Amino acid sequence: MRLRTLRVLGALCATLLVMTGCASSGGDPLAQPSEAGGATAGASDGASEGGGEPITVGSVDFNENVILAHIYAGALESEGMTATVEERLGNREAVVPLIERGDINVLPEYSGALLAFLAEGEIEETDPQVVADQLREQTDGEDYTVLEASEAQDVDVLVVTRETAEANDLQVVSDLEGVADQLVIGGPAELETRPNGLPGYEREYGLQFAEFRTTDAAGPVTIESLLNGDIDVARLFSTQAIIEAEDLVVLEEDVPLQLPQQVIPLVSTSVEDQVAETLNRVSSELTTEQLTAMNSAFENDKEDATDIAEEWLADHGF
């Protein structure tokens, strides 16, 4: 057999191994042993000093989540604890296992998405309080738990350009009735199949779009596709700075469909007592408007996540 053919075969085997590894470990494609994690584990073995165990706040690979992680860490530091931030550790599938392993102790999360992830199923519940309660049940007996949810939410929304909104007189989701079949909708692959994705819009609003185009999860591909007209309707997140920056129109839900996504701290049970009071205070102060403003500061004004977090902490007495 030729050398190159052998190499290709080798690559095939490696791919297979990685794939099977992913699937069998319950979906953990990005998990990797991180040095920081090792250091944390080592530190937590040592004697606790001053403000208790050193806390590692993780974040997923998502701007808003990074800012929130810095807010959590800053708030803990203001209470005399030692807290570090591990930024952009991957997606939820990769980061939640790090909490289970103790590599990180705190993670800013979103109630609905976290519940769907932990319950390993599709959730159809639009009441924030019910979702928060279910989340608490779901984490019962695990190595992690959730603290108080904040009123700040970052929910999935349908967005159109100002021109599309004016041309079709669109303000709420049900206004899409009658025009949806001429519009192309774009979003991540899961939008096509989730019960609160396209099947939900058909069920609750009777909407059938002309075409679904897979873009990404409210990232540059979706935004660029919307702005240059490749798609007419985009699935974005409600606190994204781009909505204001590009004068986009968010279609309000007149029939509740999307999961509530309250910002909520996910913490290891080992540090729960130590961090609960402080992080609950953060939750009680945080609002959706602040989230949007901080995202705008990060994405439009290119401010540093730590500076944005410090400013918020100073404004709220931490």
Next chain:
Amino acid sequence: MNVLGGILAWFADPAHWSGADGVPVRVAEHLGYCLLATAVATLIALPLGVILGHTGKGGSLAINVSNAGRAIPTFGIVLLAFLVAGAGLLPITVALVLLAVPPILTNTYVAVRGIDRELRDAAEGMGMYGWQVVRQLEVPMAMPLIMAGVRTSAVQVVATATLAAYVTLGGLGRYIFDGLGQRVYAEVAAGAILVAILALAVEFGLSKLQTAVTARGLRSTQRDDPLAAKATAAPA
């Protein structure tokens, strides 16, 4: 369901073999992106490599520049080109061409440059002009190595063309990205397996093409031809 069973079930489902999201269509799209990119890359790199090898000027500079280009992640180029040019074939083609040029360029240059000085002297002694030397001596002599470059590029391109799915196009990457998003890991694995099979098939097809386009007198001396190795080993 166990992992292997899930993958087999995915392949066994007839729904995955028809329609716009069926395997035949996705394979055809994938091959389309690859063919376009490899063809464009060959059209750029082959003449350039021959000219550089023939004249012997600026060769190492050109190769270093094209190799340095390989350090840029293809993913970054795809996304950047998408943001600049918008949806369509352009972003993925630009990225794949940049990926495919260096192996072809380097191999062509090295092959032409490495032709025995005496053969050139003989060709010139027979009265050949520069262009004739290129066409009748250098390109045929260099062909096995040039084709090796094309094969290397093509296999890389087949594996990397999965990124087309990231910028709203189709191809086999669709299974990988959609499967990850929808958490259908059997579909992700199926996509990866299809890509690997396609890469092997392309490699095999091009090795046949390589034999076909290599001058008869050079075929038996191909260093990686197992039949040739066996033939020389047999008398002993």
